[in-house]
Every structure is written in C-alpha cells, then in structure tokens.
Amino acid sequence: MECKYFGKCGSCKIYNLGYDGQLNLKVDENRALFEDFFDDFEIFKSLDSHFRARGEFRITNHSNISYSMYGFDKKLIKIDECPIMLKPIFNLMPKLIEKIKKDEVLSYKLFRVDFLSSLNNQTLVSLIYHKPIDEIWEKSAKKLEDLFDIFIIGRSKGVKRVLSQDFIIEKLKILDKKYLYKQIEGSFTQPNPYINQKMITWAKKNSKNFYGDLLELYCGNGNFTLPLSENFDKVLATEVSKSSIKAAKENIKLNSIKNIKFARLSSEEFVEAFYQKREFRRLKEQEIDLKKYNFSTVFVDPPRAGLDDTTRELVKEFENIIYISCNPITLKRDLKELIKTYKIKKFAFFDQFPYTPHLECGVILSKKI
Known part of the structure; x- marks a missing residue:
C-alpha cells in the first residue's frame, strides 16, 4: 500500500517495511x-489496503475544515484520504467533506466523523458536534444521506438523532454459507x-x-x-x-x-x-x-x-x-x-x-x- 501520510500519521506505525515486511x-x-x-x-x-471497516476522524474546523489524525508527535495533521479504509469509505470521504464544507449547518462545530461500512456495501456515518443539533440540522443531514445513499446519525451532548437507521447489515461468507449480521453504531x-x-x-x-x-x-x-x-x-x-x-x-x-x-x-x-x-x-x-x-x-x-x-x-x-x-x-x-x-x-x-x-x-x- 502506498500512503502519502506514512511517517506523519500515527495510525500506521510500521510503514517502512511494506506489507509483507x-x-x-x-x-x-x-x-x-x-x-x-x-x-x-x-x-x-x-x-494490504482497503481492509478496515470502521474509522474515527477528528475534524480540523478552522478556515478550511478537514479530516485529521494524530501524528507521531501527538499533534493533529490534516488528511484528505485514508487507504486502509474499505473502498466505500475511502471513496466517500472526499465527496462527503466537500459537501459538508458548503453547508453552514452541517459544518458548524463539527468535531468528529465516524465511519462504519461492510462487505455488503452499506455505510453508516456519525457526525459528532460540540453544539446542539436540531430539526434544521436534520433537514440538511437528510439531503446528504439521500445524495450518497448512506445512513447518517448525528450526535451532540446527550442527543442522538437517527435519520433512517443506526445500523448496517454485514454479509460474511464462511466456507460455503453466507451469514448476515446487524452491526449497530457504537457497538463493537x-x-x-x-x-x-x-x-x-x-x-x-x-x-x-x-x-x-x-x-x-x-x-x-x-x-x-x-x-x-x-x-x-x-x-x-x-x-x-x-x-x-x-x-x-x-x-x-x-x-x-x-x-x-x-x-x-x-x-x-x-x-x-x-x-x-x-x-x-x-x-x-x-x-x-x-x-x-x-x-x-x-x-x-x-x-x-x-x-x-x-x-x-x-x-x-x-x-x-x-x-x-x-x-x-x-x-x-x-x-x-x-x-x-x-x-x-x-x-x-x-x-x-x-x-x-x-x-x-x-x-x-x-x-x-
């Protein structure tokens, strides 16, 4: 896997040996x-890439909001992609942040974005805020949910707003049989x-x-x-x-x-x-x-x-x-x-x-x- 943040982002600590190394x-x-x-x-x-089904990304919310991860020096660094994430998340990340940037309701005091996806190609996004979220936020978030055909949850202190559902369905193939799993946001x-x-x-x-x-x-x-x-x-x-x-x-x-x-x-x-x-x-x-x-x-x-x-x-x-x-x-x-x-x-x-x-x-x- 090639990642332009190797050596900067602290998530991948063994990055200089290649996957097999x-x-x-x-x-x-x-x-x-x-x-x-x-x-x-x-x-x-x-x-060796696109293997991770869940991820949490801080939001740097200054003049130009961006996903962020903690670097090796424990300071936040801006990122615009993360190739360890499953492809549905990897492909969604840049499109999602661009839409959020253009929406004052969705971007204001956005603190973190969490992703959960599956081999069944369903994706759930949690938008977490340092502000109250209300019906006005819900209308903006619903447009985003419909645009990308995903599920969105909003969270702020003491509040959880579920637009459609707070889970995805995973499908795993074990030997010659397929199993369905309900995976709820916030659960392991x-x-x-x-x-x-x-x-x-x-x-x-x-x-x-x-x-x-x-x-x-x-x-x-x-x-x-x-x-x-x-x-x-x-x-x-x-x-x-x-x-x-x-x-x-x-x-x-x-x-x-x-x-x-x-x-x-x-x-x-x-x-x-x-x-x-x-x-x-x-x-x-x-x-x-x-x-x-x-x-x-x-x-x-x-x-x-x-x-x-x-x-x-x-x-x-x-x-x-x-x-x-x-x-x-x-x-x-x-x-x-x-x-x-x-x-x-x-x-x-x-x-x-x-x-x-x-x-x-x-x-x-x-x-x-």
Missing part, C-alpha cells in the same frame, strides 16, 4: 514469544472483515469434530456464534453489552438459527451462575437452565486484559478450548496455566491490524488424557 516482523516476534508452547503456526494475511465489531472471515472459518473448521454443547463468553453480536452453532447441539453465549446482546438476538432471527441462546452476563457473573453461587433473573426470564447443557467446548474472545482469574479456572472445566486473543502478552500468561492440563492442537496468527504492532492469535486446546 511488517507481517514478517510481527510473526517473528510472536513465534519467539510462544516458541516454548508450540512450533507450527498458521499465518493468515490481510489485504471486528475492524477487518476479510480477516474476520478467516478467523471464523479457522475456528469452524477446527471444531467440526467436537461434540455436545458450546459455551461462548464475550460473544459480542454473535460474530463467531452463528457459524460455530452448526458444529454443536446447543450453544449458550454470553456478553455484558446490552446493544451487542440486542444485535445478537436479532442476528439469530436474520439467519434462522434455532439452537443458540444469548444471555447478558459478564464472564464473572457466568462463573457465579455456573457454580450455583448466585441466581440470575436474566437466565430465568429466558428459560435458560444450565443443568440441561452438556458443554464440551468453551469459546473465549476476551478483551486485551485476557481472562480474569475466575474465568481462567472456569475454562478448565471443558474438554476443548477455542481462544481468540487480541493481546499476545495476556494470551501467553493464560496459556502458561492452561497447558498444565491441556495440549495445544492448533495455533494461528491473523493480521487483523496491518501496519501496526498488533497481531491477533487463535489457539485451540484439548484436555490431556
């Missing part, structure tokens, strides 16, 4: 990190849909011979849950975010999947429910009886902090563990404990975040006999 650097570092655990790593490459979604497809496919392929029921913690909007459900009799998936759980429940309807139940619980709360230390009305209301599940496998995709102590002990109850990690350091800490009683069967690196130091990892473990 930055990937090799990260892979070598992580091979060394995990060499005591495993030695046969699968590597999944990203596209995987930033690189191409790598996301590869991660889900990898997890599904490598769990096809597992049996019984699946427990998933940190399930988000059901990103992994929906495809993995085909490998198991029943699935119980938990997530603490209200908006993510709402989307997840709508996603099973979109895909006509019958063997999944979602519960809004943190991982710590689920541990209490699993060991019958505490009863939760949220489980009773959905007629979820943990005693009726025959869990053989647990799937975890925790935040950067990794597994907390109680959850790490919980996952040892299961025959198989599928662990997706966005932080190799906390993954290594967790694996040190897990490999005492588990054997690593598969280990993969996924380049979710090209041109940054970050590398996503996937590990599948089975209990030692």
